[in-house]
Amino acid sequence: MAKPRVALLITTWFPNSHADVLARRLITGYELDGPHREPQVEVVAAYLEQRGVTRPAPQPDLGTGFLAEHGVPIFPTVAEAITLGGTGVAVDGVVLIGEHGDYEDNEFGQKLYPRRRLFDAAVAAMITGGRTVPVFVDKHLSYAFTDARSMYDDARRLGIPLLAGSSLPLAYREPTGADWRHGEPLTDCLVIGYGGAEVYGFHALEAGQALLERRSGGETGVVAVQAWTGAEAGRIAADPTGPIPAALITAAAGAGGFGETRELIERATDVYLVEHADGARQTVLMTDAVTDFLVAARGPDAAVAYRIALLGEQPYFFPHFARLTYQVERLMIDRRAPYPVERTLLTGGVIDAAMRSRAGAGRLETPELAIAYRGPEQIEGSAVALPLPQS
Template identity: 40%
Template structure:
């Protein structure tokens, strides 16, 4: 990114924050030629991830025909037809091709790539659950491998984005990251939460000294738990030395949550600080409000950092973060705010990150973040299922953070 564009981004974001408004186009300098992309998805229905990503490409950030990303959805492969399918109507209206295979989506039936990027959205649909962890077995690796098969057939590659975590299991996730590295194509993945609004605005300085950290999440322990893990990781990766990987994960539930707190294994001070940033929480003591779905993920990093993901069901329906920084008497904390109804504007900021990669060939942030968070959530689900800690020597993943901005202002 050149210095002029970087200055514009920083100025736009600062202005948006000062004004306290959401600015869907704050990242755009000027309209550019739209780059063609192929969409690969499991199913496409109202308000699912295909809708909040692909509909923004064809119908604008607000889904109303207004401005959108400088991308053009050339083709779309849909594996399962949703009962309220949107793909057919949008194809007829906007002229993108409904492909019968992933190869066709990438090549439009030719022997060459017809797109500048590929977006894989393997979320939602009728798929079985893993018998051990209970995780939905979305076929993200299979979809990815079909994309790679086409790359090899035509002898070309383009950037690839994978929505949410890489897979429901570690070997598949490792395979995907390794394949992208070996074939030298840009690869990015992850949650929309790291680019969502932060209230109050909080960006930890690079090389900060974090003594302990905690992220709060809610709802289902795996699919929403992954968002909470990404909230944690996008913050703690900025600590001194950068990311080093994770050594051990243990999930505690019910009375063990409070026993762990009394034993000093997670910080009530950080929990209270994170919770205080979020609005409209239930009144009362968390000890009495946490319900049977609550679980806390106790994470030990390889460099000694201790962190917690508190899935605080019964207490909150918000995501937030807090950390104790060396030399500061009080925790720093922020709420990761999202737009909880259509058009789910935080996904617009995810699309800006995707567009950056498609246009420049440089991921907005490293895929190693999501490789690590994929491994964390998989180990957490194993620990939850077995009530045993999980040693994770394979999560020896080191990387440095990127400085991609989160959404300015606040959600409308």
């Protein structure tokens, strides 16, 4: 059986960028629970919008040379990448990596990545060519929920299999196999994370959503979002009557090897509160005190806490992206998403609302986030149930 032919739509490609750790694997293969695995797709075309970046620091272009070395032509437009410079849809799938690049920030601190523009150009080429193919969008669908919803609705209307999201829900965990029992009632979930309020806040929220969607009744949607930043975030995190249950901070801190929580709270940068329609609540504590993502959750009869282990450049070369590459391949081969894209649609809407709340809007009611779905019991190819690899 021939491998699905794939077109890459990439904003920029420099060392250790998302294109470098994902597109590279789609072209040359990767390690996944054993010896080197040959790619299960054939990358036949690329659109590369920027050659390297200048901000926040100059980074060299790797994409042009790497693609040429592996015989992948770069086309000047999205449409030509999908038609291979001819007519009709000449590929069997599209991988959109719209992360990194010299793009402006808006007034809410969101990077204006052109994911919807690239997606719409791909869809237009499919409509013109008379055939639709699966699309994967790296991380959230768009910085703006209205755009993300449009992308989601267009995919459903046109029968385009759509997958999106990050690698965090697929990564190794300590302790091994820690997760919320599928169908167990859940009341509160906390994720402690680090990094930029939007770019890493999304990661923290999606890591929590991957756990929340397993609760009894599945996901019911989000009714309100509120965010605090700076000194106010530290005050909110330290308040014993505040939105973050102290017991969850203690549990998450323990999973990360912290003997006490004072440093986590004192170095807080942002706090997000997410209220779900069924009464479940998710909180995110972003802090400069951690270099991992820590998760703790509780319900009437159960509790769990774990560290998400994002192994670095050497000797592993970010193995959580190998897990994501596997899911992209499954999408292209099976022509269906291996887990619900609604997880990312909802999380993207939450981080959009959080950034607006953070900018001074206070508590925002979110009727647009009435997105209900059920999470899978398990995802083939994830590392959740696997022990950390030994160096």
